[in-house]
Amino acid sequence: MSQAALRQPPATEATNDAIVEVRGVSKIYGDVEALRNIELSFARGKLTTLLGPSGCGKTTLLKIIAGLVPATSGEIRVNDRVVTGPGPERAFVFQDFALMPWATVMRNVGFGLELRGVREAERKRVAQHYIDQVGLSGFENKYPHELSGGMKQRVGIARAFAVDADVLLMDEPFSAVDEQNRRKFQEDLLKLVEIEKKTFLFVTHSIEEAVYVSDRIVLLSPRPGRVSQIIDPKIDRTATPDEIRRDPGYLDTVENIWDGLRHYAE
Amino acid sequence: MRIGNFRIPMMASLLVWLVVWEIVGRLDLIFLIPPVTEIAQAGLRLVQTGSWQNASLITLRSFAVGMALAIAVGVPLGICMGLFKTVDRLMGMWVNMFVSAPLSALVPVLMILFGLGETTVVVTVFLFAVWIIVLDARAGVMQVPRSLFEMGRSYGASGWTLFSKIVLFAALPEILAGIRLGLIRGVKGVVIGQILVSVIGYGELFELFSRNFEMASFWALTIILFAAAMLLSALIEHFEHRIDYYAGARA
Numbered sequence: 001m002s003q004a005a006l007r008q009p010p011a012t013e014a015t016n017d018a019i020v021e022v023r024g025v026s027k028i029y030g031d032v033e034a035l036r037n038i039e040l041s042f043a044r045g046k047l048t049t050l051l052g053p054s055g056c057g058k059t060t061l062l063k064i065i066a067g068l069v070p071a072t073s074g075e076i077r078v079n080d081r082v083v084t085g086p087g088p089e090r091a092f093v094f095q096d097f098a099l100m101p102w103a104t105v106m107r108n109v110g111f112g113l114e115l116r117g118v119r120e121a122e123r124k125r126v127a128q129h130y131i132d133q134v135g136l137s138g139f140e141n142k143y144p145h146e147l148s149g150g151m152k153q154r155v156g157i158a159r160a161f162a163v164d165a166d167v168l169l170m171d172e173p174f175s176a177v178d179e180q181n182r183r184k185f186q187e188d189l190l191k192l193v194e195i196e197k198k199t200f201l202f203v204t205h206s207i208e209e210a211v212y213v214s215d216r217i218v219l220l221s222p223r224p225g226r227v228s229q230i231i232d233p234k235i236d237r238t239a240t241p242d243e244i245r246r247d248p249g250y251l252d253t254v255e256n257i258w259d260g261l262r263h264y265a266e
Numbered sequence: 267m268r269i270g271n272f273r274i275p276m277m278a279s280l281l282v283w284l285v286v287w288e289i290v291g292r293l294d295l296i297f298l299i300p301p302v303t304e305i306a307q308a309g310l311r312l313v314q315t316g317s318w319q320n321a322s323l324i325t326l327r328s329f330a331v332g333m334a335l336a337i338a339v340g341v342p343l344g345i346c347m348g349l350f351k352t353v354d355r356l357m358g359m360w361v362n363m364f365v366s367a368p369l370s371a372l373v374p375v376l377m378i379l380f381g382l383g384e385t386t387v388v389v390t391v392f393l394f395a396v397w398i399i400v401l402d403a404r405a406g407v408m409q410v411p412r413s414l415f416e417m418g419r420s421y422g423a424s425g426w427t428l429f430s431k432i433v434l435f436a437a438l439p440e441i442l443a444g445i446r447l448g449l450i451r452g453v454k455g456v457v458i459g460q461i462l463v464s465v466i467g468y469g470e471l472f473e474l475f476s477r478n479f480e481m482a483s484f485w486a487l488t489i490i491l492f493a494a495a496m497l498l499s500a501l502i503e504h505f506e507h508r509i510d511y512y513a514g515a516r517a
Binding site for chain 1 (some may be wrong): 411413414416417418419420421422423427431432435436438
């Protein structure tokens with residue numbers, strides 16, 4: 001482990017300021033081995049993506065980090081403290097949004113604060129700020145079923161931001177959003193990453209999405225899930241979205257990952 | 267509904283049947299079917315009598331007490347069955363058996379246990395209504411999406427908070443549907459109970475009217491009962507629609 005780290009300078013840098021550490025995590029469901037001995041560290045202030053084909057355990061790993069699913073063995077450390085369950089320093093964005101259908105956008109966004117006992121006026125102020133931030137101004141009093149899929153996920157993201165966690169865990173947040181909206185979403189996410197200075201752990205099965213949004217990509221192989229490759233896309237983030245998507249570095253990285261994953265697809 | 271350019275009002279079919287009934291009644295074919303007008307008059311007379319008012323009061327009371335018990339027991343039991351596998355295994359068999367059992371057959375046994383009085387009727391209402399309430403509350407809790415539980419937990423809710431702020435609301439549409447179905451069954455329960463016990467409330471009146479061949483009063487009472495049951499069901503349904511609106515299309 002230490003030797004491998006020495007040969008990869010960026011990895012050493014990251015471990016020095018790792019906010020989330022995964023140490024020897026395995027997960028076994030009945031007789032299915034979902035994850036085998038995962039060793040990873042996630043750098044503070046970066047967006048790291050867990051990428052892999054379905055069945056590679058990427059969502060399971062994210063839920064273990066969230067403290068929603070117990071690991072069979074190994075431990076997770078966040079801010080140097082061992083994770084035993086969900087905590088206020090982590091916020092989760094769900095693939096199916098997980099909004100409360102009986103509550104307005106405002107209440108949904110402020111729900112994390114409501115659970116922490118924050119008073120209503122303060123809750124509304126914070127919620128309003130993030131509702132504006134994700135571009136849902138004017139929809140405060142709408143109910144989830146009055147919103148499109150993309151708007152629902154904006155509510156989910158605003159809710160995660162509102163609790164001011166250090167780490168945002170996003171489980172395929174855009175997979176239920178249609179293709180046109182997804183691009184816009186990815187661009188908006190990058191802007192939020194820029195503004196909010198938080199650590200993002202992002203799960204996706206879309207290679208293009210991973211390369212477009214990530215500082216680092218962790219490739220997982222399926223059954224049992226293991227870390228097969230770590231890739232740091234070298235992309236100029238100051239460029240416009242269209243330039244990035246035509247950038248040779250971007251295209252090469254997508255192609256490299258494709259090659260790495262090809263044999264799983266067959 | 268329309269015929270040609272003529273728009274037929276909603277209650278038209280009811281009117282047609284009332285006219286048919288009136289004609290059959292006027293023809294004096296069988297004494298079982300008196301004319302509608304006569305039934306209406308009997309109804310008007312009936313509601314002014316002390317015996318009807320008294321019977322209605324007793325019936326309403328038995329029904330209300332029985333339903334209150336059925337809801338108070340049924341909803342928590344159903345929720346517990348939805349939440350805890352052990353409770354579900356323990357109670358599932360009984361609930362499924364009773365929900366489809368011909369409970370009327372049990373009333374004579376209840377009479378032995380609880381006597382020929384209101385208690386038996388209350389227990390009958392309870393037994394008729396409670397099982398469907400349990401089953402629907404259970405179904406309501408079981409359909410709460412896993413991600414809503416996870417959402418609650420990841421934002422710091424556990425135990426009672428998770429239940430009272432998320433699970434209860436998420437299961438509310440099914441719980442209300444169960445209560446509505448329970449109410450309809452409860453009306454059956456109160457009538458069957460009273461008829462079998464036959465010395466109190468509407469059961470006593472039904473017994474009296476049919477023994478004395480007062481068919482107009484008999485029908486008037488039946489119609490009052492049907493109307494009350496339908497009104498009650500419509501009321502709950504209205505409430506359900508409002509809840510459904512908030513529950514919305516569940517993602």
